[in-house]
Amino acid sequence: xxxxxxxxxxxxxxxxxxxxxxxxxxxxxxxxxxxxxxxxxxxxxxxxxxxxxxxxxxxxxxxxxxxxxxxxxxxxxxxxxxxxxxxxxxxxxxxxxxxxxxxxxxxxxxxxxxxxxxxxxxxxxxxxxxxxxxxxxxxxxxxxxxxxxxxxxxxxxxxxxxxxxxxxxxxxxxxxxxxxxxxxxxxxxxxxxxxxxxxxxxxxxxxx
Amino acid sequence: xxxxxxxxxxxxxxxxxxxxxxxxxxxxxxxxxxxxxxxxxxxxxxxxxxxxxxxxxxxxxxxxxxxxxxxxxxxxxxxxxxxxxxxxxxxxxxxxxxxxxxxxxxxxxxxxxxxxxxxxxxxxxxxxxxxxxxxxxxxxxxxxxxxxxxxxxxxxxxxxxxxxxxxxxxxx
Numbered sequence: 001x002x003x004x005x006x007x008x009x010x011x012x013x014x015x016x017x018x019x020x021x022x023x024x025x026x027x028x029x030x031x032x033x034x035x036x037x038x039x040x041x042x043x044x045x046x047x048x049x050x051x052x053x054x055x056x057x058x059x060x061x062x063x064x065x066x067x068x069x070x071x072x073x074x075x076x077x078x079x080x081x082x083x084x085x086x087x088x089x090x091x092x093x094x095x096x097x098x099x100x101x102x103x104x105x106x107x108x109x110x111x112x113x114x115x116x117x118x119x120x121x122x123x124x125x126x127x128x129x130x131x132x133x134x135x136x137x138x139x140x141x142x143x144x145x146x147x148x149x150x151x152x153x154x155x156x157x158x159x160x161x162x163x164x165x166x167x168x169x170x171x172x173x174x175x176x177x178x179x180x181x182x183x184x185x186x187x188x189x190x191x192x193x194x195x196x197x198x199x200x201x202x203x204x205x206x207x208x
Numbered sequence: 209x210x211x212x213x214x215x216x217x218x219x220x221x222x223x224x225x226x227x228x229x230x231x232x233x234x235x236x237x238x239x240x241x242x243x244x245x246x247x248x249x250x251x252x253x254x255x256x257x258x259x260x261x262x263x264x265x266x267x268x269x270x271x272x273x274x275x276x277x278x279x280x281x282x283x284x285x286x287x288x289x290x291x292x293x294x295x296x297x298x299x300x301x302x303x304x305x306x307x308x309x310x311x312x313x314x315x316x317x318x319x320x321x322x323x324x325x326x327x328x329x330x331x332x333x334x335x336x337x338x339x340x341x342x343x344x345x346x347x348x349x350x351x352x353x354x355x356x357x358x359x360x361x362x363x364x365x366x367x368x369x370x371x372x373x374x375x376x377x378x379x380x
Contacts, residue, residue, distance in 0.1 A: 167233075192225060193253065
């Protein structure tokens with residue numbers, strides 16, 4: 001589902017009119033609070049998203065599974081702490097369940113990286129392995145394009161790469177990405193713009 | 209150009225990119241053949257946006273993993289349902305005592321035929337959430353032990369009878 005971002009002009013009234021309430025998970029969250037077994041619906045809805053995020057961050061299926069598991073177990077155990085913030089103007093922590101979940105996932109990824117640094121077990125897979133894993137059609141030229149795209153994304157600084165993954169893989173709005181990363185919306189827009197500019201130049205260089 | 213002017217220009221470009229992405233991703237969701245156009249947009253941004261929209265796909269974990277984690281979450285959910293009774297150490301769980309009483313004769317009854325207070329034995333099942341299952345098992349074992357008919361030796365029976373006679377004499 002696409003989510004609108006803030007309108008560009010017209011002041012506070014116009015902004016209120018163009019911001020959609022970020023509360024589509026409210027019924028599921030309330031049901032899960034009453035009956036923890038109902039958390040399953042939220043789990044099925046967001047499993048692939050959280051897993052993808054972890055996979056693009058860590059580039060290893062086992063590590064991604066580990067982070068995904070920690071994320072959902074922590075989310076269920078702490079569901080009572082989740083506070084829905086229906087509108088971005090509620091504060092810097094404006095949050096939907098999805099944003100909250102991804103913040104848990106972001107922390108889980110960071111913890112996982114820290115653990116790996118302390119107890120390294122194996123080198124990270126080569127970045128080029130990613131497109132092969134997701135290239136279900138097996139088309140060679142498409143695989144090349146995917147590999148080139150991922151190489152370009154992989155060369156980005158971590159914060160830009162993260163913003164790109166949240167935007168293109170998770171299809172988050174600028175507002176949501178800002179809440180997940182703890183940045184302002186303006187900063188996220190600049191991050192994405194710079195990321196795309198360098199990826200584009202990289203791809204054009206690859207093609208040349 | 210002043211640093212402030214450059215920053216403004218960057219923000220305007222970033223905003224333009226953002227709007228373009230919104231339109232592009234919306235078109236991609238609709239599976240629309242036409243892609244949005246913006247003549248002022250940096251061509252490198254357009255190239256990257258088009259490629260990444262096509263190439264960065266969502267990855268699904270294995271169904272085996274999905275089921276396993278679903279099972280673990282269900283297990284945690286069950287534990288959470290038990291937690292209000294087991295956690296915090298403040299809610300007593302009452303196991304009514306219904307087994308036969310050892311010893312031959314004497315029963316103490318509450319006045320007015322009320323339930324004998326000894327028949328309600330509160331067991332506090334407290335402690336950490338993770339130990340809830342162990343606590344339940346322990347409480348069930350204690351209840352079973354109390355309810356179980358006890359075989360006592362003739363000597364122990366004599367001692368108990370003497371104690372109960374003394375108790376009756378004291379009460380009468």
